[in-house]
Structure formats: C-alpha cells, structure tokens
Amino acid sequence: AQSVTQLDSHVSVSEGTPVLLRCNYSSSYSPSLFWYVQHPNKGLQLLLKYTSAATLVKGINGFEAEFKKSETSFHLTKPSAHMSDAAEYFCVVSTSSGGSYIPTFGRGTSLIVHP
Amino acid sequence: GAGVSQSPSNKVTEKGKDVELRCDPISGHTALYWYRQSLGQGLEFLIYFQGNSAPDKSGLPSDRFSAERTGGSVSTLTIQRTQQEDSAVYLCASSLFPGGGRLGGTDTQYFGPGTRLTVL
Numbered sequence: 001a002q003s004v005t006q007l008d009s010h011v012s013v014s015e016g017t018p019v020l021l022r023c024n025y026s027s028s029y030s031p032s033l034f035w036y037v038q039h040p041n042k043g044l045q046l047l048l049k050y051t052s053a054a055t056l057v058k059g060i061n062g063f064e065a066e067f068k069k070s071e072t073s074f075h076l077t078k079p080s081a082h083m084s085d086a087a088e089y090f091c092v093v094s095t096s097s098g099g100s101y102i103p104t105f106g107r108g109t110s111l112i113v114h115p
Numbered sequence: 116g117a118g119v120s121q122s123p124s125n126k127v128t129e130k131g132k133d134v135e136l137r138c139d140p141i142s143g144h145t146a147l148y149w150y151r152q153s154l155g156q157g158l159e160f161l162i163y164f165q166g167n168s169a170p171d172k173s174g175l176p177s178d179r180f181s182a183e184r185t186g187g188s189v190s191t192l193t194i195q196r197t198q199q200e201d202s203a204v205y206l207c208a209s210s211l212f213p214g215g216g217r218l219g220g221t222d223t224q225y226f227g228p229g230t231r232l233t234v235l
Binding site for chain 2: 034036042043044045046049090102103104105106107108
C-alpha cells in the first residue's frame with residue numbers, strides 16, 4: 001500500500017523569497033517519488049524524480065527536493081520564487097513491487113507568488 | 116519528438132449521451148494511464164495499460180466507463196450515458212516502461228494536455 005500527503009493546499013510567497021512545498025509519503029516498499037507541476041490550463045510536467053540514487057534531487061527551473069527516509073518526506077524547495085512559478089504542484093509516490101505500477105498522486109499544492 | 120496528444124481538447128455533451136476520448140501516447144511507450152481531474156481535486160487514477168492489456172481497471176468509477184488500447188499505441192476512453200458528475204478534465208499519460216528496472220520504482224510519466232469534458 002502507498003499514500004502521499006501534501007500538507008498544504010495553498011502556499012503564498014513573495015517573489016524572491018524561498019519556496020517550501022511539503023510532502024509526506026508512506027510505502028510498503030522502496031518508493032520512487034516525483035514532483036509534477038501544472039500551470040493553468042496546461043498538462044502536467046515533471047519537475048524532478050527520486051529513484052533510490054542521490055537523496056538530494058535537482059530538477060528544472062531551480063527546484064530541488066530531498067528524500068528523507070527517516071521522516072518519510074520529500075519536500076520541494078526553491079531558493080527564490082519567480083512569478084512564473086505560480087502553479088499547482090503534485091507530489092507522487094510509486095512502487096513497482098507486487099506487479100502494480102499505479103502511482104498515487106497527492107491532492108496538490110497551489111503556489112501563489114506575490115510581486 | 117511529439118509528446119502525448121489527446122483529442123478533443125474540449126467536449127461538451129448532453130446528459131445521457133456517449134463520448135469517446137482519444138489518447139496518442141509517445142511512440143514506443145509501453146505503458147499508458149488514464150486519470151480524471153475534477154475541479155480543485157488531485158488526479159484520480161482510472162485505468163492502466165501495459166501494451167494492449169489492462170492489468171488494473173480498479174479506478175473506473177462505474178460500468179459506464181470503458182477503455183481499450185489497440186496496436187500498443189492509441190487508447191480510447193468511452194463514457195456511456197454521461198452524467199453531470201462525469202464533468203472533469205481527463206488526462207492521459209504514457210511511460211516507456213512501467214517498472215524502473217534495476218533502479219526500481221516506475222518510469223517517468225509524460226502527460227497529454229487533457230480533454231475537458233462538460234456534461235450539461
């Protein structure tokens with residue numbers, strides 16, 4: 001069984017300040033973890049993914065996430081927010097054990113960036 | 116190369132009518148997924164194909180929903196006798212392999228732009 005919890009439905013930051021989007025997961029097996037971004041009226045785009053290699057994962061547009069097994073977390077961060085970062089962000093957990101390859105999506109966090 | 120495409124981009128239909136939504140995955144991708152995204156909600160898994168087979172149909176909401184995939188490529192999601200609660204954005208995604216091989220986990224999913232379905 002697997003699940004993912006995005007702890008904030010909305011996060012509001014000022015342009016130029018750090019971004020933190022929180023994600024906790026549970027999984028019976030070693031998981032793969034993903035962050036996707038969805039801009040208004042657009043499809044989902046992969047930001048970054050963790051697949052049991054380096055625990056600090058760097059993605060596109062200056063985002064990164066750190067896999068912390070002890071905390072079952074995979075929080076997404078960015079040092080300095082840009083207006084174009086305003087979007088919906090989804091944390092995803094997936095495992096391949098047991099022959100099931102169905103990812104589980106979090107409910108999403110809406111990032112609002114103020115000028 | 117071309118990404119995942121979906122058609123139509125928008126579909127407005129009357130309650131009780133049948134609709135077909137199409138997904139063209141990235142060429143060579145063996146796995147194909149259908150999701151539903153309702154307003155303000157996360158993604159709801161509907162069905163997953165490995166090749167032309169659907170090992171997991173557990174997410175289909177009712178027997179009004181069905182899907183098929185032919186030639187290991189194009190997939191069609193059919194909703195019969197549509198209801199207003201079927202209104203949502205239907206997203207399709209494909210991945211090269213469902214499993215990640217030695218690294219474990221699943222492969223990256225590439226999403227289409229979605230079909231916005233409105234049932235009046």
